[in-house]
Amino acid sequence: MARLLIVGGFLAAIFWVYSIVDCAVQPSTRHRGVPKAAWVAIVVFIPVIGGILWFVIGRRRANDPGDAIRITGPDDDPTFLRTISKSEQDARIRRLEEELARLEDETDDGAAPDPRP
Structure with a gap:
C-alpha cells in the first residue's frame, strides 16, 4: 500500500511539473479563458487539479477553431x-x-x- 502511494505521488509530481512547463512555454495565443500568468498560477498553486484544468479547459489545441484563419471577403x-x-x-x-x-x-x-x- 505504501509503495502505491509513493508511485502515485511520484506520478502526480511528474504531471504537475509537466503541466507547469507546458503552460509556461505555450504562446499567449494558445491560452483560453484567462491570461497566461493566471494559468501558470492555477497550475502551480493547485497541483494536480490545476494541471487537469489546464489540459481540459485552458490549452487551445492546434486544430481548435480559435486558431483557424478568419475568412474575409x-x-x-x-x-x-x-x-x-x-x-x-x-x-x-x-x-x-x-x-x-x-x-x-x-x-x-x-x-x-x-x-x-
Whole structure:
C-alpha cells in the first residue's frame, strides 16, 4: 500500500511539473479563458487539479477553431487588394454604382419608376 502511494505521488509530481512547463512555454495565443500568468498560477498553486484544468479547459489545441484563419471577403483581403490596380478598382466601383443605381430605379413589381419628382 505504501509503495502505491509513493508511485502515485511520484506520478502526480511528474504531471504537475509537466503541466507547469507546458503552460509556461505555450504562446499567449494558445491560452483560453484567462491570461497566461493566471494559468501558470492555477497550475502551480493547485497541483494536480490545476494541471487537469489546464489540459481540459485552458490549452487551445492546434486544430481548435480559435486558431483557424478568419475568412474575409476579397475587399477586406490585403493580398487581393495589392493584386488589382487603381484603375481596376475604379472601374469595379463604377460598375457597382451603376448596378446599384439600376436596382434603385426598379420597383418591386417591375413597373417603371414614376418620372415625377
